Amino acid sequence: MTPFDNFFFIGLPYITIVLFFGGIIYRGLSGAMSGHRGKWNLSARGDYLWATRSTGFFGRASIGPASLCLHWGVLILFVAHIVGFIGGAYAWVGGVNFFRWAGLGGGILLLYGLTWALARRIVIPQVKAMSRAEDYIILVFLILISGLGLYQSAIKLSFGAVAIQAGPWVGSILKLQPNAEAIAGAPLVNKLHIIFALLFFAYFPFTKLVHVLSYPFGYINRPFISMRKYIGLKR
Numbered sequence: 495m496t497p498f499d500n501f502f503f504i505g506l507p508y509i510t511i512v513l514f515f516g517g518i519i520y521r522g523l524s525g526a527m528s529g530h531r532g533k534w535n536l537s538a539r540g541d542y543l544w545a546t547r548s549t550g551f552f553g554r555a556s557i558g559p560a561s562l563c564l565h566w567g568v569l570i571l572f573v574a575h576i577v578g579f580i581g582g583a584y585a586w587v588g589g590v591n592f593f594r595w596a597g598l599g600g601g602i603l604l605l606y607g608l609t610w611a612l613a614r615r616i617v618i619p620q621v622k623a624m625s626r627a628e629d630y631i632i633l634v635f636l637i638l639i640s641g642l643g644l645y646q647s648a649i650k651l652s653f654g655a656v657a658i659q660a661g662p663w664v665g666s667i668l669k670l671q672p673n674a675e676a677i678a679g680a681p682l683v684n685k686l687h688i689i690f691a692l693l694f695f696a697y698f699p700f701t702k703l704v705h706v707l708s709y710p711f712g713y714i715n716r717p718f719i720s721m722r723k724y725i726g727l728k729r
């Protein structure tokens with residue numbers, strides 16, 4: 495155990511939890527990212543940047559592999575991690591094995607989709623023109639996190655061994671009895687995997703990724719969204 499372990503596996507997780515939930519609530523209910531900054535607006539759509547800025551109009555042939563693979567990959571990985579952590583925390587071998595195999599499939603799918611998504615932003619001029627720093631930062635974060643996860647499990651062949659350490663550690667954080675020792679012995683690659691994931695979740699509320707929380711709720715009966723600038727309405 496080093497002071498670094500204490501910071502990264504006790505301090506950082508709680509900073510991330512506060513920023514993740516606090517950031518989503520603050521941004522959802524205030525105009526935090528728009529010209530309405532500082533004015534409360536209880537629409538749960540506080541700023542008009544709460545959208546994905548779809549790129550699907552351009553390069554239609556490659557939006558399929560990019561979007562489908564990365565979304566299914568994320569979904570599979572989310573379920574696989576939860577089941578794996580429960581398996582690790584309660585010494586349930588089936589859960590850890592599920593994590594290993596479903597995680598492997600989901601991870602490959604995600605990395606494939608992310609590579610397409612990044613290539614689209616670099617190669618297709620219209621998509622490049624509409625891309626912001628945020629779009630690249632998210633992709634690089636996800637490529638790094640899934641690359642490190644896959645390196646540990648598929649190249650170092652840890653066979654889910656790290657999940658057995660991560661499960662009790664995640665449990666200790668959720669029970670507010672943090673125990674960094676549970677994860678201190680994990681390989682550096684997996685520690686980096688977790689640290690980058692925590693940084694990513696802390697950044698999440700301030701990006702387009704908040705669409706996860708509103709999609710697809712209310713899509714069918716929502717009011718039309720005006721894409722004009724306010725100034726345009728005055729003319």
Ligand code: HEM
Binds near residue numbers: 653
């Ligand atoms: C704080 C959040 C996270 C924690 C604690 C965590 C922890 C872990 C652990 C313990 C493993 C298993 C390594 C092994 O035993 O071989 C793993 C694998 C993996 N993780 Fe994460 N992870 C987190 C977030 C993420 C995120 C956000 C992504 C997606 C970008 C991701 C993608 C992967 C992938 C692709 C694997 C390899 C799965 C496999 O081959 O079985 N993880 N993670």
